[in-house]
Amino acid sequence: MTFSLEGKTFVIMGVANKRSIAWGVARSLHKAGAKLIFTYGKDRTEKSIIELSSTLDGEPSIILQCDVTKDEAIEECFATIKEKVGIIHGVAHSVAFANKEELDGEFVNTSREGFLLAHNISSFSLTAVAKAAKELMPEGGSIVTMTYLGGERVMPNYNVMGVAKASLEANVRYLSSDLGKDNIRVNAISAGPIRTLSAKGVRDFNSILKKIEEEAPLRRTTTPEEVGDTALFLLSDMSRGITGENIHVDSGYHIMG
Ligand code: NDP
Numbered sequence: 001m002t003f004s005l006e007g008k009t010f011v012i013m014g015v016a017n018k019r020s021i022a023w024g025v026a027r028s029l030h031k032a033g034a035k036l037i038f039t040y041g042k043d044r045t046e047k048s049i050i051e052l053s054s055t056l057d058g059e060p061s062i063i064l065q066c067d068v069t070k071d072e073a074i075e076e077c078f079a080t081i082k083e084k085v086g087i088i089h090g091v092a093h094s095v096a097f098a099n100k101e102e103l104d105g106e107f108v109n110t111s112r113e114g115f116l117l118a119h120n121i122s123s124f125s126l127t128a129v130a131k132a133a134k135e136l137m138p139e140g141g142s143i144v145t146m147t148y149l150g151g152e153r154v155m156p157n158y159n160v161m162g163v164a165k166a167s168l169e170a171n172v173r174y175l176s177s178d179l180g181k182d183n184i185r186v187n188a189i190s191a192g193p194i195r196t197l198s199a200k201g202v203r204d205f206n207s208i209l210k211k212i213e214e215e216a217p218l219r220r221t222t223t224p225e226e227v228g229d230t231a232l233f234l235l236s237d238m239s240r241g242i243t244g245e246n247i248h249v250d251s252g253y254h255i256m257g
């Protein structure tokens, strides 16, 4: 067994720009020799992925739109992938969204619409993607998603996203249970705070990072490279005995009281 992903193909969902955690995953998988397929949500994101993926050596990556709020978009996207490459060996799901207004103030004020939107994009999308991707993984495979400690504990302002992450983490367990017989593993990475486009506008992000530097066992913040290398492990055969797990890549912060 090796970390090498030579001859294997992975779908990476959620690269928005060079700071995206998904781009950290892409770089780790690329170094291990994987062929990559990128999917994006908004039209304007395509340009950014074209630019970024052109920095990877080897043959150009396939880039497809996949708005995860639409069943047809997911089905069409994976049908195109099947047409182009036949089979895949895994998926990195790095997608989440909640209305900005609901990531501030009290959770009790969350609207029905905002609650459903956050759960739709940030949790149900994993179920829908797993169903579509399963058809392209006849030899088995591995699916990895991104979560945050706010799904396990109450964190200030994480609010509806915390409830959506709790759902995502349970989603990982139920999918693992169903897909295990097909030799498909499903795991989550719980990443420490990283300054990305999604984190932009988060009030007091500097003090959140400072708290990690002061209190986390490793006394430093998490990098996309650290998350990328753990995703590489989870997507490779080296983790063949692991499914339904949530690995914290957070400098150990989650163990502290
Ligand atoms: P980014 O903003 O870089 O990535 C978020 C991605 O979600 C974007 O690429 C965006 O694409 C995509 N997205 C949102 N809505 C949709 C949609 N309807 N269809 C398809 N894609 C969509 O931020 P991060 O890299 O930080 O976030 C990636 C994941 O990591 C998220 O699940 C986040 O919760 C998680 N995470 C982040 C942490 C952090 O501190 N940054 C910590 C722990 C977990 P587009 O704009 O094209 O729609």
Ligand code: N5H
Pocket (backbone or CB within 6 Å): 016, 096, 097, 098, 099, 100, 103, 147, 148, 150, 155, 156, 157, 158, 161, 192, 193, 194, 197, 198, 199, 202, 208
């Ligand atoms: C406790 C915290 C800080 C407060 C909460 C932050 C939650 C962030 C998660 C969501 C995904 C951010 C989000 O949906 C932002 C959007 O409302 C606005 N941004 C966008 O639309 C941009 C353009 C696109 C690219 O973003 C998305 N998502 O599509 C948590 C932090 C310490 C850690 C953190 C930032 C966690 C996390 O889950 O991302």
